[in-house]
Amino acid sequence: MSGVDRRTFLIATAAVAGTSVGTANAAVPVFEHGVASGDPLPDGVLLWTRVVTSSPVEWEVSGDAEFTKIARRGRVSTGAHRDYTVKVEVHGLRPGTRYWYRFRADGVVSPVGRTKTAPVDCSAARFGVVSCSNWMAGHFVPYGYLADRSDLDAVIHLGDYIYPHYQPVVRDAVPPHELITLQDYRTRHALYKTDPHLQRLHAAHPMIATWDDNESADNSSALGAIGHDPATEGPWAVRLAAATQAYFEWMPIREGLIFRRLRYGSLLDLTMLDLRSHRTPETIMGVRQRDWLARGICDGTARWRLIGTSVMFSPLAIPPNPLFPSKNVDQWDGFPADREFVVRALERAGEKNAVFLTGDIHSSWAVDALGVATEYITTSVTSDNFDEFLKVPPRTGSLALEAAIMAHNPHVKFVELDSHGVSVLEVTPEEVRMDWFYTSDRANPDATMHKAHSWRTRYDTARVEPVLF
Ligand SMILES: [Fe+2]
Incomplete structure (x- = not known):
């Protein structure tokens, strides 16, 4: 929490305490789930918070952290129908500019969030890249690391923001069972938004x-899930609708189609794919998303084309072993026709x-x-990786498998199976560079972070190469 955030939070907390005196039964709104912003455009950004109130919620966006340069302000309402979450679509801002924002309800002020609009043009951009x-x-110390970086334009989340199971390893969770109903998904999302590191990241x-x-x-997928049993958990469509509603309520994302494209001037465009909602046994993308992606590749003029895909795009031959099949058909390897379609679109466009x-x-x-093309895969923030899956110490069982993966897949130039953390992607006209930052221990709330690996793609090469640091 920055000094400004902390100060504002203390003011908000004091306001809550003060208002409570003598009105013990009065419901006083608090912003216990923090604030967030998302999907930056050159002229605006989406703002998010949650506050239980029947009063209007005021919001303001400022060019400074002290709120002396108010750029936009307004009022919205919320209610039980949307679990008291608040979303504001702000426009009229300047491109490539930092802004600060906050909310107020019944005299109580929220923590302050900081955000940044997308540029019309820029010579560099830097993104946090996270998943799982x-x-x-474990503890979200890697999220806290990205929160502390002041040089990021945005954080790209590639999925598995929450998990629907109940299997406490390091921390307990609510609800204490598999998520099925709308209330279940809302409760788990609400729990996540109380994590101090994740709150700081969003702010x-x-x-x-x-x-x-x-x-x-x-x-x-749209048709069902391995993790869903209709016999005991009801119709899949009902559960998926509940999960979808809670996701749109609780995430700083525009409602509607999840696949979408954001632009950072002539430097890059960022295509985010939705590889779950339109998936059938034959297609991972669905016809509409597939054609939209191809059109974007054909019409795009930016120097770099970043494509956020929740699952691995490149082919992967898994070496013979007693634990895993030779192919992971949950990723693009299970949908070779769609992958071939994308490769042909890139080739036709001469896009490298x-x-x-x-x-x-x-x-x-x-x-x-x-x-x-090239592909960079970020590791999990906390979710089990190979050593935890095998229940062996880090760097014991995995070294041989990493070597075997590289031997069976000459296009895989780097793989590390054991560490948790986050990545930072830096884009300039000359190169795209991915740096991996690992946590010393996911189970330790005071873990440290260190830079572990760095790889890059130079313009027009479609090749990854290591960077010495
Ligand atoms: Fe995951």
Whole structure:
């Protein structure tokens, strides 16, 4: 929490305490779930908070942290129908500019958030890249690391923001069972938004999120999920609708289609894919999203084309082993026709500067993607990775498998199967660079973070290469 955030929070807390004196039964709104922003545009951004009140909620956006340069302000209402979450679509802001925002309800002021609009043009951009944050598996120290960085334009979340199970390992969670109903999903989202590191992350940077399977159920699609049993858990469509409603209520994301494209001037465009909602046995994207992606590749003029995909795009031959099948058909390997369609679209456009940003598999990778692109995979913030899956100490069982993966997949230039953390992606006209930052111990709330690996793609090469640091 920055000094400004802390000060404002204390003011808000004092206001709550003060108002409570003599009115013990009066419901006083508090902003216990923090504030957030998302999906920056050149002229605006989406703001989010939650406050239980029947009064109008005022919001203001300022060019300074002291709120002396108010740029926009307004009022919105909320209510039980949307679990008292608040979303504000702000326009009329300047491009590529930092802003501060806050809310007020019944005289109580929220913590202050900081955000940044997308630029019309820029010579560099820097993004946090994250995925797979399982509350029960550890502390979100890696999120806190990104919150402390003042040089990020936004944080790209590639999915598994929440997990629907109840398997406490490091931290307990509510509700204490698998999420099924709307109230279940709301309760789990609310729990996440009380985490101090995640609150700081949301208050520090706008988030650009897509979802993967665990926002609803394990290995989900529109048709069902491996993690869902209709016999005991009811119709899948009802559960998916509940998960979807809670996600849109609680995430700083515009409502509607999750696949979308954001632009950072002529430097890059960022395409976020939704690989769950339109998935069938034949297609991972669905016809509409597939054609939209191809049109974007064909019409795009930005120097770099970042593509956020929740699951791995490149082919992966899994070496013979007693634990895993030879292919992970939950990722693009299960949908070769869709992948071929994307590769052909890139080839037709003569596009060699697509960079896939991927989550899902709880490990770190740098990959040459079929000669037309590169792929960087960020590891999990806390979710189990290989050593925890095998229940062995880090760097014991995994070294041999990493070597075997590289031997079986010459296009995989780097893989690390054991560490948790976050990544930072820096984009300039000359190169895209991905740095991985690892936590010393997911179970330790005071863990430290360190830079562990750095890889880059130079313009027009479609190749990854290591960076010495
Ligand atoms: Fe995950």
